[in-house]
Amino acid sequence: MVAMKINRVFVPLLCVFISGLALGTLLSCGSRASGNKAEPVVWETLEELLSQMTLAEKAGQMTQAERGDLLKGDITRYALGSVLSGGGSAPSSNTPEGWVSMTNGFMEESLNTRAGIPIVYGLDAVHGHAIVKDATVLPHNIGLGAIAAGDPQRGAEAAYAAGRITAEEMLATGVRWNFAPVLGVAEDVRWGRTYESFSENVNIVTIMGAGYIRGLQDSGAAACMKHFLGEGQAINGRNQGNALLDRAGIERILPPYRAAIDAGALSLMPSFSSVNGIKMHEHKELLTSLLKDEMGFEGFLVSDWAAVRQLSGSTYKAQIANAINAGVDMVMATNGRDNWVSFIKNLEDLVNEGKIPMSRIDDAVLRILRFKQSIGLFDTPLTTAAGPVGSSAHRQTAREMVADSLVLLRNERNVIARLPEYRRILVAGQGANDIGMQCGGWTITWQGMHGPITKGTTVLEGIQEATKGKATVTYAADGKANGTFDAVIVVIGEDPYAEGEGDRSTQINIRSNDRDVLGQAGGYKCPVIVIMMSGRPMTIGDEYNKWDAFIAAWLPGTEGGGIADVLFGSRDFTGRTPYTWRKTINGEIVYPFGYGLTK
Numbered sequence: 001m002v003a004m005k006i007n008r009v010f011v012p013l014l015c016v017f018i019s020g021l022a023l024g025t026l027l028s029c030g031s032r033a034s035g036n037k038a039e040p041v042v043w044e045t046l047e048e049l050l051s052q053m054t055l056a057e058k059a060g061q062m063t064q065a066e067r068g069d070l071l072k073g074d075i076t077r078y079a080l081g082s083v084l085s086g087g088g089s090a091p092s093s094n095t096p097e098g099w100v101s102m103t104n105g106f107m108e109e110s111l112n113t114r115a116g117i118p119i120v121y122g123l124d125a126v127h128g129h130a131i132v133k134d135a136t137v138l139p140h141n142i143g144l145g146a147i148a149a150g151d152p153q154r155g156a157e158a159a160y161a162a163g164r165i166t167a168e169e170m171l172a173t174g175v176r177w178n179f180a181p182v183l184g185v186a187e188d189v190r191w192g193r194t195y196e197s198f199s200e201n202v203n204i205v206t207i208m209g210a211g212y213i214r215g216l217q218d219s220g221a222a223a224c225m226k227h228f229l230g231e232g233q234a235i236n237g238r239n240q241g242n243a244l245l246d247r248a249g250i251e252r253i254l255p256p257y258r259a260a261i262d263a264g265a266l267s268l269m270p271s272f273s274s275v276n277g278i279k280m281h282e283h284k285e286l287l288t289s290l291l292k293d294e295m296g297f298e299g300f301l302v303s304d305w306a307a308v309r310q311l312s313g314s315t316y317k318a319q320i321a322n323a324i325n326a327g328v329d330m331v332m333a334t335n336g337r338d339n340w341v342s343f344i345k346n347l348e349d350l351v352n353e354g355k356i357p358m359s360r361i362d363d364a365v366l367r368i369l370r371f372k373q374s375i376g377l378f379d380t381p382l383t384t385a386a387g388p389v390g391s392s393a394h395r396q397t398a399r400e401m402v403a404d405s406l407v408l409l410r411n412e413r414n415v416i417a418r419l420p421e422y423r424r425i426l427v428a429g430q431g432a433n434d435i436g437m438q439c440g441g442w443t444i445t446w447q448g449m450h451g452p453i454t455k456g457t458t459v460l461e462g463i464q465e466a467t468k469g470k471a472t473v474t475y476a477a478d479g480k481a482n483g484t485f486d487a488v489i490v491v492i493g494e495d496p497y498a499e500g501e502g503d504r505s506t507q508i509n510i511r512s513n514d515r516d517v518l519g520q521a522g523g524y525k526c527p528v529i530v531i532m533m534s535g536r537p538m539t540i541g542d543e544y545n546k547w548d549a550f551i552a553a554w555l556p557g558t559e560g561g562g563i564a565d566v567l568f569g570s571r572d573f574t575g576r577t578p579y580t581w582r583k584t585i586n587g588e589i590v591y592p593f594g595y596g597l598t599k
């Protein structure tokens with residue numbers, strides 16, 4: 001069916017020229033959502049559009065399905081409001097062209113409905129559009145936070161650039177909506193999402209979140225601030241755990257959200273976690289009274305991944321009522337097609353039974369429509385052509401972010417300054433030659449993985465570039481090499497992880513293979529420079545006393561060459577640690593928040 005736009009009138013052509021033959025077409029061109037009603041939808045304002053929508057169409061708009069849980073024609077039949085890619089959920093051709101073909105296909109299905117409301121496609125481009133092969137993968141937020149801890153203005157500029165680059169590569173693939181940035185203030189490094197937070201410092205999170213949102217939205221994509229609220233205050237850093245917060249405790253972590261609203265964010269994701277024992281997804285006082293009424297948030301709330309299923313209530317139907325009545329506007333009904341199909345059925349039944357007032361439904365749908373209009377979906381629903389990802393310009397900017405994010409924690413006898421003089425350098429450790437490890441989670445796949453998973457420059461390659469013609473660089477992943485060296489550079493760190501998979505109940509110890517490499521490095525009787533690539537300060541005990549230099553590189557992303565730019569270049573270290581660094585969990589502080597050497 002071809003839809004024609006006349007002064008915002010979406011008139012399905014086939015439905016206008018009704019004939020005996022077309023009647024069959026008419027019934028098929030409508031969707032389940034509109035039943036047999038085929039009158040054209042004529043509207044000038046969103047309120048007029050809303051007033052003509054059926055309950056089924058409204059329920060469809062409040063439904064978000066994962067791309068893998070759809071059958072051909074579902075979007076039209078149910079007039080779905082949104083489709084997402086969960087972590088790593090990419091089309092078979094994981095290229096800009098493959099993504100544009102997929103997202104345009106979903107969009108055409110959504111336009112092929114009575115109301116013709118365009119779908120919005122969302123995903124987690126949390127450190128660049130890292131789900132797409134050979135895209136630019138930026139430092140995770142912890143690294144950007146290290147820039148800001150050293151120089152807030154420089155940090156805000158980096159956040160803006162990160163948002164811009166991410167938006168440009170998202171739009172190149174037909175994706176408009178990013179489930180980012182995280183505005184949680186991580187306060188316990190045992191939390192697996194510490195690296196998704198900018199810092200333990202609420203002021204840094206505030207300026208970085210707002211900067212990122214402006215960069216993303218000025219470049220045409222839409223942000224989704226997350227996860228509201230208190231995820232970083234959960235007891236013992238447990239992901240999706242419980243935070244004990246009084247009003248002052250809540251006020252203390254609100255500034256990032258206030259600044260994000262001021263920056264124009266028009267969607268928000270509640271947290272899986274709880275506040276004072278109440279799951280955030282059913283916390284009406286915080287989602288509606290505080291966020292929507294008191295803070296004046298006019299955007300919409302999209303639930304987290306099947307989060308409704310975790311709520312109180314003995315049935316899915318009861319859980320849905322709790323979430324929607326608390327203020328959730330769209331439900332990410334994932335983990336199988338049945339979950340979103342039954343969400344729609346249950347939602348309609350709850351309204352018909354008076355358990356969810358139509359006013360709540362209308363408020364939710366109007367917020368969603370307002371969001372879609374604000375990002376231009378009604379005017380330009382389709383992507384005309386795929387664009388590039390991973391351009392040299394983007395990679396160069398990312399490389400500068402990496403350089404700016406490095407934190408020099410120890411530099412005995414000024415060994416770093418002498419690096420360019422050395423002629424025989426041993427580079428050791430798995431992390432020195434592992435793109436996947438330097439990127440961390442949310443890269444190609446949800447959890448990330450080791451190895452050459454996408455195009456980039458490893459730490460080793462950067463060192464080889466920087467010393468070409470000046471020094472001999474030997475690489476030994478296990479640290480075992482013949483010969484004598486002027487210095488050994490050891491790269492240690494964490495295996496890639498995301499979310500709860502990264503939770504630690506006790507210490508965050510150096511991996512055993514890294515400890516072996518460090519042991520080998522000490523045997524060459526020359527300066528040992530340790531670079532840690534991790535999603536948080538690891539519990540290093542007194543190990544660091546054996547190292548001549550110690551640099552935190554966080555999770556730098558694909559442009560590992562930025563590390564050599566500082567090690568062998570003439571510039572100073574400007575990053576400072578965005579987290580307190582302790583020898584053990586809750587133990588002695590070895591490097592306080594904001595610490596870092598310049599040289």
Ligand code: GLC
Pocket residue numbers: 085086087124179226304305499
């Ligand atoms: C995940 C995360 C959330 C993400 C969503 C969709 O579970 O909690 O941050 O946006 O699911 O991938």
